[in-house]
Amino acid sequence: MLLLAFDTATPAVTAAVHDGTTVLAETDQVDARRHGELLLPAIDQVLRAAGVDKHRLTDIAVGVGPGPYTGLRVGLVTAAALGHALDLPVHGVCTLDAIAHRARAEGLAGEPFTVATDARRKEVYWAAYDAGGRRTEGPSVDRPGELAPPARSVGAGALLYPDAFPGARGPEHVSAGALADFAAAELAAGRALLPNAPLYLRRPDAQVPAGYKAVLPA
Numbered sequence: 001m002l003l004l005a006f007d008t009a010t011p012a013v014t015a016a017v018h019d020g021t022t023v024l025a026e027t028d029q030v031d032a033r034r035h036g037e038l039l040l041p042a043i044d045q046v047l048r049a050a051g052v053d054k055h056r057l058t059d060i061a062v063g064v065g066p067g068p069y070t071g072l073r074v075g076l077v078t079a080a081a082l083g084h085a086l087d088l089p090v091h092g093v094c095t096l097d098a099i100a101h102r103a104r105a106e107g108l109a110g111e112p113f114t115v116a117t118d119a120r121r122k123e124v125y126w127a128a129y130d131a132g133g134r135r136t137e138g139p140s141v142d143r144p145g146e147l148a149p150p151a152r153s154v155g156a157g158a159l160l161y162p163d164a165f166p167g168a169r170g171p172e173h174v175s176a177g178a179l180a181d182f183a184a185a186e187l188a189a190g191r192a193l194l195p196n197a198p199l200y201l202r203r204p205d206a207q208v209p210a211g212y213k214a215v216l217p218a
Contacts, residue, residue: 005180009067092194102178116157124157
């Protein structure tokens with residue numbers, strides 16, 4: 001396996017190459033306004049660092065959110081385009097699952113926990129996980145105060161609302177290395193991943209105005 005993974009569902013623009021056993025190369029840049037500008041150079045960077053020609057890739061894994069519409073679609077469209085051009089399968093991964101995988105790799109273990117990312121509008125995207133790291137609830141989007149305070153929590157959304165998530169800790173954002181490692185393990189175990197389709201969880205901010213009049217040429 002030579003898996004290219006990337007995610008643009010959070011402010012982090014992150015890409016990695018994984019050989020089915022370990023991460024060969026990874027890059028992370030946090031900039032919520034430059035997903036479209038940063039993603040392709042990041043992909044080129046990790047392919048070069050790993051010494052992997054894109055035509056040797058066997059799979060693509062992409063974070064499918066939940067996340068804001070504008071940033072998230074950059075990763076999804078890029079994955080679809082690369083998958084089509086290189087004739088590769090594209091596997092979707094819930095971004096919250098990848099953050100949970102990273103948290104466990106960094107030492108979080110032994111009890112259930114919640115992952116929460118910033119959904120803006122004073123809301124969070126969140127999911128709950130058991131002590132083994134398997135998702136038990138979510139993904140969902142809610143106001144922090146509407147959730148029962150979890151015993152342990154990670155992610156930028158949890159850190160942003162300490163009253164609702166006492167004792168919150170990092171990692172703040174997803175890393176493509178963790179996403180790739182999660183995807184490789186799931187595929188090796190014969191478990192299907194998600195399609196390359198967005199988990200928006202709510203309607204986009206931009207909508208067609210109500211009551212507008214169509215103008216026809218004279």
